[in-house]
Amino acid sequence: MRLTTKGRYAVTAVLDLALHQDKGPVSLAAISERQHISLSYLEQLFAKLRRNHIVSSTRGPGGGYSLTNHVDDVSVSDIILAVDEACNVVDCGDDGSCHGGYQCLTHDLWQELSKEIRTFLDGITLSEIMRSDTAQSLKSLQSEVTVQ
Numbered sequence: 001m002r003l004t005t006k007g008r009y010a011v012t013a014v015l016d017l018a019l020h021q022d023k024g025p026v027s028l029a030a031i032s033e034r035q036h037i038s039l040s041y042l043e044q045l046f047a048k049l050r051r052n053h054i055v056s057s058t059r060g061p062g063g064g065y066s067l068t069n070h071v072d073d074v075s076v077s078d079i080i081l082a083v084d085e086a087c088n089v090v091d092c093g094d095d096g097s098c099h100g101g102y103q104c105l106t107h108d109l110w111q112e113l114s115k116e117i118r119t120f121l122d123g124i125t126l127s128e129i130m131r132s133d134t135a136q137s138l139k140s141l142q143s144e145v146t147v148q
Contacts, residue, residue, distance in 0.1 A: 007085040009037050011044050014054060014079050018071050018126045019139045025057075036143040045083055052082035071130060073109030077121035088114045 016031045028046060032039040046065060049055045054074065055065045069075060090110045091098070098104035129135055 004085060006083050007080040009035075009041065010083040010085075011076055011079050013037060013042055013045060014067070014074070015126060015129055015135070017055065017065055018067055018074075018130055019135065020142075021066050024062060025066050027039075027043070027064040030064075032145070039103065048083045049079070054079060054082045061117065067126075067143075071127040072080065075122050075128045076124045077118055080121065087100075120148055 013031050014037050016035055017026050020026050020030070020034075028039055028042045029039065030052070032042055046055060046057075049064075050057055053068050056068045057065050088110070092104060092107045092110050098107050
């Protein structure tokens with residue numbers, strides 16, 4: 001899986017949302033400030049996350065975003081795939097057209113690695129990450145940041 005900034009930021013932002021949604025919808029401005037991610041970039045990511053049913057939005061005063069499903073039901077790979085990230089380590093296509101229509105010598109190796117990474121990330125849910133000591137410590141520190 002090619003984990004780009006887009007995928008990393010999406011996972012970080014959704015985890016922040018999960019950690020802070022206990023008091024209602026979470027604004028993108030709050031996530032932006034806590035995670036130091038551009039607000040305009042978050043808007044782009046959350047549009048994709050909403051279209052793919054990872055998050056839902058609430059308009060108006062006190063509005064923001066909430067998870068669509070329970071934290072036990074959202075995997076890291078769900079989030080990455082929702083923002084259009086590919087699950088391939090390299091550009092070897094599934095159809096074997098790695099180099100102008102023919103398969104490269106290491107195609108099977110990279111395809112297998114991509115499957116292993118996908119399986120690993122499928123098995124990690126938001127709830128598991130939220131229970132980590134690091135996530136809990138950072139939540140306490142970041143909760144001091146309040147943005148309306």
